[in-house]
Amino acid sequence: MQSSFLLFVIFTLMILGYLAGRRRSLAVARMSRGPDRLHSLPAYYGFYAALWAGIPALFLLATGVFFQDWIITKLVVADLPETLRTLPPEQLGLVMNDIRNMATGNIVSTEITPAIQLAADHYVRLRDLYSTATWILVTCISVLGIIMVRARISPTLRARNRVERIVIVIMMVFSSIAILTTLGVIFSVLYESLQFFRKVPVTEFIFGTEWSPQIALRADQVGASGSFGSIPLFAGTLLISVIAMLVAVPIGLMSAIYLSDYASARFRALTKPLLEILAGIPTVVYGFFAALTMAPFIRNLGERLGMEVASESALAAGLVMGVMIIPFVSSLSDDVINAVPQSLRDGSNALGATRSETIKKVVFPAALPGIVGGVLLAMSRAIGETMIVVMAAGLSANLTANPLESVTTVTVQIVTLLTGDQEFDSPKTLAAFALGMALFAVTLVMNVIALRTVRKYREQYD
Amino acid sequence: MNTLSETIETGPDANLIVPQENEGAFREQQFEDTVGDVTHPNPRISCREVDVYYDHGAVHAIKNVTLDIGTGEVLAMIGPSGCGKSTILRCLNRMNDSIDGCQVSGSIRLDELDIYDKNLDVVLLRAQIGMVFQKPNPFPKSIYDNVAYGPKIHGLAKDKTDLDEIVQTSLERAALWEEVKDRLGQPGTGLSGGQQQRLCIARAIAVSPEVILMDEPCSALDPIATAKVEELIDELRQQYTIAIVTHSMQQAARVSQRTAYFHLGHLVEVNTTDKVFTNPQHHLTEAYITGRFG
Incomplete structure (x- = not known):
């Protein structure tokens, strides 16, 4: 039974x-x-x-x-x-x-x-x-x-007291499930990473500047020397994320400020959901758009200006990714800006501050923690984004700061490493876990630093 | 409710049919003329035939109000809730501009300046007419920055020492300096309620306004803090013209020289505070200050 x-x-x-x-x-x-x-x-x-x-x-x-x-x-x-x-x-x-x-x-x-x-x-x-x-x-x-x-x-x-105590314990158990899952993920990735580092030295992985994860199947194979330097991948990720943030943060913040403090209620009610639709478009669709519309457009434009542009460029992927994460910045920022009490705006206006002075000097500092939260969320989306990069930025691991060249990112490499037909204990496959671990560490450190900075500079109201 | 029918029978229109027993049913004629002296020999702000509408004309909040606020006086505005006293106060520095669908007609002048002139820069007007709100609303900045905020945006200080001086004098005038001089760097939101309200007053006087508007400045404060703020208002009268909206008749009696009684958007009576509280001319004023409604 x-x-x-x-x-x-x-x-x-x-x-x-x-x-x-x-x-x-x-x-x-x-x-x-x-x-x-x-x-x-x-x-x-x-x-x-x-x-x-x-x-x-x-x-x-x-x-x-x-x-x-x-x-x-x-x-x-x-x-x-x-x-x-x-x-x-x-x-x-x-x-x-x-x-x-x-x-x-x-x-x-x-x-x-x-x-x-x-x-x-x-x-x-x-x-x-x-x-x-x-x-x-x-x-x-x-x-x-x-x-x-x-x-x-x-x-x-005292049945009520007892029931309540039991319910509290149940809630505690449930809330610890999330933490335990995170720990489980970390340890499983960590274990495989350690396997990888047994085969490839840590220093090569962290400081190596060449990424070509080919492992020879036969001894006489051509081009079979695997090299696992992760710097080009992280550089590519950084390049694309920075481009994306350069697009998303100004557009998102400006539209949030406009929507919350300048636009009429009618316009706001209409525009905000439309903006949020951007977040609902599947990333594959953004990928099409980047690969089929944006990348050729940028190449043509570059050629007309006499520049050499790869048909798959970091710029195309970064720009489209930036559009994708606009709603994360704008919607969250709009919410926190709206949450700043009207009394603070009144206080500033009554002192003869203009609207923009009020926003810059009173509203923005008070809303800063929430805005940074939105930006961080957008940033982690940008770093973790895979599909757009696969389709628009290519797979070649170039170490370059030129946004017109083709680059690749950490997540894209993880996908390509794991979809191969390699055996599971080869360095090539295990490298995916090491990359995942490194990515996790980087985003964690980034979040901690950002949150600390915010705590230092925020202006807490009420 | 017999007081209501009583007041109606002795009212200006004796032929009036006795209305239903509620306040809102008073006939408009009763308010037509304000009782007492609306003018002041040396006015700083003068309102003439001011009407204010909310919701694009749907709500008539202020009805034909004419009133002077004299230089160096404290004018108290009293009246039951919803009588329009806060509305008229907020008209004086155009804080009503930010309310969607609010319309103001008539003329309001600050000395010779027409406050509702189309070409007027609201920013400059508000530098001349400061405002203190019902709930203390210090900025989430340091005490120093709270006071320095206004002078900075208006460029009133030439350099840092100048600014320090403005901050210090403002805090001294607001009777807060002694309490905060050792912790100017700490957030203003960390002060007690009464201190916060005095900080807001210091913030308002830091831009050297001519008039200070106070919208129930003590309603969120305990009695001791209230006493301090009232004492402060009395001292500020030497340099500023003050209009104060209050729900507390004792407070109006303590701090003001003249008192204006509002009722359902009408200005019913204006007189010296002594006279209003000892010998009210209008039956509605009398009913209100003796606590029969409100």
Whole structure:
């Protein structure tokens, strides 16, 4: 029987627990002197019973499922004939795989020996026993919880306080899930990066100026010397991001200031959603636009001015990316500028400040933290953006500051490294994780610095 | 509500049919002429036949108000909520400009200057007519920068020492210098409510205005802070003309020389403060100051 069905059973028991707890509390109240004699509202007694019906049972179920495989494997191995049991761990693992496959009816890799057949039968028996035991135990615990709470319900039981405390713990657990996930991502990337650094020295990765992640399949292959200097990638990322920010920050900020302090309410109501549509366009579409419209346009323009422009240029990608992130800057900035109290504007106006003086000297400093937040968000979008760069800026890792040349970025390289047909432990594939790790470190440091700066210069109102 | 029907029977139009028992039902005739002396021998600001509309004419907030504010006097504006006293105050430095759909007609003059002249630079006008708001609204800057803000934008200080001096005199006049002189660099928002309001007054007088408008400056303050601000208003009278809107009749009696009573957008009575509070001429004024409504 499935544990998902068991989940359903637990849920039903929780509802029953709620009803039982509630009824019991009402009965208790009737036996004493009216419902006002209860410490908490009847529903809290119900919730208390439901929580006791659910939480221990769910906990037990989770533990059971988690250890199921481990426990059954141990038991099966202990029962295996001497010849199999004393095999080295790797081979024993293979044998166990066969047993498991046989038990679930999958195809088995080797021929079936009686010993393995026997073990597989044993495995099936144990599994059924385990599942039945889990069923019985979980249901018992759940019912026991209800009975226990029901017996304890009395006018002095502080059910509300207890329920609230449990709910706080539940919220705490949920909020830590996000943190744990982040940690998990970091460690998994970190682990693979360390693998990479075992094959390629850290100094080469950080200070190397050449990026060509080719690894020879055969010894006599041409052009097979891999080099993993990440500087061109970071330089490319920086170049494109800077171009994008040069587009997005002025346009975004100016439009935010116009919308919040100059435009009529009607115009604002019309324009703001339109501006936010920009954020909803898929990046692939921006990629088309950059590759098919922007890049040729820039090349033609450059040629007419007598400059040499690559058909895939950092400028094209950066400009389009800048347009893409305008709404992040403008919309967030507009919100925080609007949140600056009117009384501050009035105070400044009443002193004879012009509108622009008021904005520059009072509103802007007060809104600064939020504006920087918006810019940071836009910046991280720019750094993490892949699709536009793949389509418009190319894949060649040039180390250049010339926006008219083709460059590539960290994220684009991660994609190309992982979509190859290399084996998973080659430096080429592992380099993707190292790049990811480095990118993470860079953005983290950037965020920390920016937030610190803001904290120093912000003008906190109210 | 028998006071209302009483006042109507003794009102100027004795043939009036007794209206429903609510304040809004008073007939317009009762307000036609302001009781008392609206003029001042030495006016600084003079309003003539001012009407103010909100919502593009839908709401008639100020009805035909004529009033002088004399040089060196404190004029208190009192009246029940929604009577238009704050509206008229905000007309005097054109703070109503920022309200969408607000229209002002009639003439308001500061000395010889027409405040609603099309060619007038509002920025310069507001440098001459300062304003203090109901809720203290110091900028989220240091105490020093709060006071220096106005002089800086108007270029009143030649150099740093000049600016220091302006800041110091302004804070001294606002009776705040002793309390803050050792922490001028700290944010103005960190002061107590009463100190913040005095900081706002210092900020207003730092640009050397001729007139200071105060919109219920003490309504957010505790009694001790209120007493300090009132004391300050009395001292400021030597140099500035002050118009103050207040909900507290005691405050009006304490700080002002003349008092104007507003009712539903009409200026009902203007007289010396003594007279208004001891011998009100209009029955509405009397009803209000004796606490029968408002």
